[in-house]
Amino acid sequence: MRVGGDRVPDVRLAAMTATATTTMESLALTNYGHFTTMLVEDGRVRGLGLHLDRLTADCAALFGARLSPDRVRAEIAAAVAGTPGPVTVRVTVVDPALPLARPAAAGTPQLLVTTRPAGPHDPPPVRVRTVRYERDVPQVKHTGLFGPLHQRRRAQQDGYDDALFLDADGLVSEGVTWNIGFFDGDTVIWPLADALPGVTMRLIERAYDGPQRREPVGISQLPAMAAAFTTNAAVGIRAVAAVDTVGFDPGHPVLDALRRRYAQVAPEPLV
Structure with a gap:
């Protein structure tokens, strides 16, 4: 895909392995990225389309990169598969290779999906x-x-x-x-x-x-x-x-x- 003559990179999906570790290191060292958090219940999400729109827009704004909503959906589904009950999911987009001295350099942002148990249904005021x-x-x-x-x-x-x-x-x-x-x-x-x-x-x-x-x-x-x-x-x-x-x-x-x-x-x- 090209916009204004420049190639717009696709976002690669980070496996929860060594690549994920590298992604976490990038967050610790540069903290340049974006995310969205959602509650997944029985494989469904309220406002899923809005969450995907946010990720897509923010990825273009921060990295000039194209993010595939379908691939994001698939990664979330894989992350929560077999997990009983509601799950809080965070989808983070970060570029592990982003140079601290030249953040404008072309790169390839990656996607990291993490989960945690959902909080209480009715928390106190x-x-x-x-x-x-x-x-x-x-x-x-x-x-x-x-x-x-x-x-x-x-x-x-x-x-x-x-x-x-x-x-x-x-x-x-x-x-x-x-x-x-x-x-x-x-x-x-x-x-x-x-x-x-x-x-x-x-x-x-x-x-x-x-x-x-x-x-x-x-x-x-x-x-x-x-x-x-x-x-x-x-x-x-x-x-x-x-x-x-x-x-x-x-x-x-x-x-x-x-x-x-x-x-x-x-x-x-x-x-």
Whole structure:
């Protein structure tokens, strides 16, 4: 395949052997790559097409390479074959040969599929602390997790469960590995900010039949909110008990309504 006269390489699939070890070394040494995380249940994934679209777009953006969605599906299916119960799967794309001094050099990114047991189905509400922080290239789900995880660690050391990011203008953007939504008593509000468009958030936006909108959300608006929740593929919807000193109702009926709508989203088969 050629684009603008330049060859666009295909992404090779890394076997879980020595090649995978090399890929992991690359992540440790350069940390340049991208990924997506999904929950696989009975060979099916909610929002699978969106996850594959993300991988394809991010691979083109970071490496100028073409990724085959069909091959990714096959690799995920092979990784979870014979595994009982739900499994959290991470698909990472990285180039083990990427030179630290010349990251623009042509290379061949590879794909690594890893699995872990799924977390609890209904985790307890979280208390989060706000912090001024903006991820590099926020529209890409990249492997640069040091900054976000450092903020999570600091929040946990201070007695919170996680960190919620504010942009330079003090507007709510996203969590460390999740999106956030609010309910003002009538309408679901999604913060309008420069943040990663999460797959679970997008699925809920499509499925929820109540009023909703996107708009900038400042921390001064939080006391007027009746409920807050996080979204990500591994957990789904999780109640927020508090942001800083502002408390929310973790048992608000809107949260059950959102969970029901999300549960009704038909999962897509891997094969």
